[in-house]
Amino acid sequence: MKDVAIVGLGCAAYTAAIYTARYKLETLVVGAEEGGMGMTAAEVGNWPGEIEITGPDLMEKFKNHAVSYEQVEHKIARIDTVEKIDGGFRLTYQSGETAEARTVIFATGSNKRHLGIPGEHEFAGKGVTYCATCDAFFYRGKDVAVIGGGDSAVEGAAIAAQVANKVYLVHRRDEFRAEPYWVEKVNEKNNVEFVLSRNVLEVLGDGKVTGLKLDAKYNDSDILKVDGVFIEVGSTPATALPLQLGCEIDDKKHLKVGANMATSVPGVFGAGDLTSGSNHFAQFATAAGEGCVAANSVFNFLQSGK
Ligand SMILES: Cc1cc2nc3c(=O)[nH]c(=O)nc-3n(C[C@H](O)[C@H](O)[C@H](O)COP(=O)(O)OP(=O)(O)OC[C@H]3O[C@@H](n4cnc5c(N)ncnc54)[C@H](O)[C@@H]3O)c2cc1C
Incomplete structure (x- = not known):
């Protein structure tokens, strides 16, 4: 023993x-x-x-x-x-x-933590992942969304921005609780857009992820078209x-x-x-x-x- x-x-x-x-x-x-x-x-x-x-x-x-x-x-x-x-x-x-x-x-x-929304489980591994820093590399030149507002989400968005075409950082509040260091880093990226005060209602797809359904319009649409979703909600x-x-x-x-x-x-x-x-x-x-x-x-x- x-x-x-x-x-x-x-x-x-x-x-x-x-x-x-x-x-x-x-x-x-x-x-x-x-x-x-x-x-x-x-x-x-x-x-x-x-x-x-x-x-x-x-x-x-x-x-x-x-x-x-x-x-x-x-x-x-x-x-x-x-x-x-x-x-x-x-x-x-x-x-x-x-x-x-x-x-x-x-x-x-x-x-x-999982969001528990429709489509999340269905598209897990088909565009839905839970680690932006691990999986961003697979989305070179693509449009992706990172969901969350803490350190992992904001760091993940900064990392994803190095390879992806466009990164939407979707957060349900109007400000981030991440370390200011990471918020500053992500602010420096010109391919990251903040989609604030929005909840994600559903992950949409057809065999693989095609977008997110939001609870309020962003750029005139409640559908955010993306190829990948990183769920970083704690x-x-x-x-x-x-x-x-x-x-x-x-x-x-x-x-x-x-x-x-x-x-x-x-x-x-x-x-x-x-x-x-x-x-x-x-x-x-x-x-x-x-x-x-x-x-x-x-x-x-x-x-x-x-
Ligand atoms: C993207 C990201 C960036 C971060 N950056 C920083 C940073 O810059 N600075 C900082 O200070 N912190 C950072 N953190 C936080 C830091 O990583 C964690 O606080 C720290 O790693 C926690 O260590 P731990 O040993 O408690 O747990 P973990 O590192 O999570 O280890 C848990 C271990 O338990 C094992 N385990 C779980 N269940 C079982 C089981 N049933 N049987 C056997 N093994 C099991 C797992 O396999 C794992 O080996 C970051 C976190 C993330 C997600």
């Missing part, structure tokens, strides 16, 4: 693994996708020590650091279930394999696994943690975007900080012999 299983392969998980390894704890760090959400960040300019770095390069550094310790076993696998067993917890992978650990840190991040915390153990969730559906990143279930900790920590400010720096604190709490928990 490992001392700790860290579920996730993103910023919070790798940071936690670096710390648990240095506490000489036998550590399993396991997740479905290496690098997590960080892989979708085209440009990171607020990770201390790196004036500018791509998300994938940053995540590669995190991973290389974590696996440099002999205490760390690194595994790529999706976990379907987690249960309490005598002296710890059992994780069951999608493959049916299992792993056991005395403590668990959940660092499962968040899942992209994300919901990935709490399915801690919920299986009965961990408490806060009113914003985040995994409830204390200042020490402990959940309501003894031996279970959380770190990163899925938690109620850091004032719900989901960033690399906060995810890393929470991973660090969670690892320290695991060490204290095991030391106290609970």
Whole structure:
């Protein structure tokens, strides 16, 4: 049985693994996708020590650091279930394999939110995607829409503008809540049009996306003709696994943690975007900080012999 299983392969998980390894704890760090959400960040300019770095390069550094310790076993696998067993917890992978650990840190991040409008599901993968920075490249010379008003949407529009012919940034409010840095960047692009104070009612298509139906006219039409749609309307915390153990969730559906990143279930900790920590400010720096604190709490928990 490992001392700790860290579920996730993103910023919070790798940071936690670096710390648990240095506490000489036998550590399993396991997740479905290496690098997590960080892989979708085209440009990171607020990770201390790196004036500018791509998300994938940053995540590669995190991973290389974590696996440099002999205490760390690194595994790529999706976990379907987690249960309490005598002296710890059992994780069951999608493959049916299992792993056991005395403590668990959940660092499962968040899942992209869907709009739930007609056509969205039907055209998923046929012009509808949930990551502008990942998929914009496929829309070279095309007209696309990015839906949303936060960092991901505005950054996504700026990235898409580098390859697409025209980018419509569609937002239901009249101003963006994204970092001013990204708003300024997108403002510099002459092929981005802001379609503000409009809701998208439907994704239209014929085998593949052909447009969006809006709730109010834009340029004399309530149909916006596009070849691709990037839905960037935020994300919901990935709490399915801690919920299986009965961990408490806060009113914003985040995994409830204390200042020490402990959940309501003894031996279970959380770190990163899925938690109620850091004032719900989901960033690399906060995810890393929470991973660090969670690892320290695991060490204290095991030391106290609970
Ligand atoms: C486009 C974009 C740009 C961004 N740019 C910045 C930026 O410039 N600066 C900044 O500070 N932040 C930025 N962020 C936010 C930052 O990426 C996140 O806050 C951070 O990556 C969260 O890390 P995490 O470890 O909590 O979760 P994640 O990185 O999401 O990792 C979650 C991990 O859990 C795994 N997982 C989930 N469920 C399971 C399961 N059932 N079984 C196994 N594994 C599972 C996933 O595969 C993944 O490995 C950006 C986000 C986006 C989307």
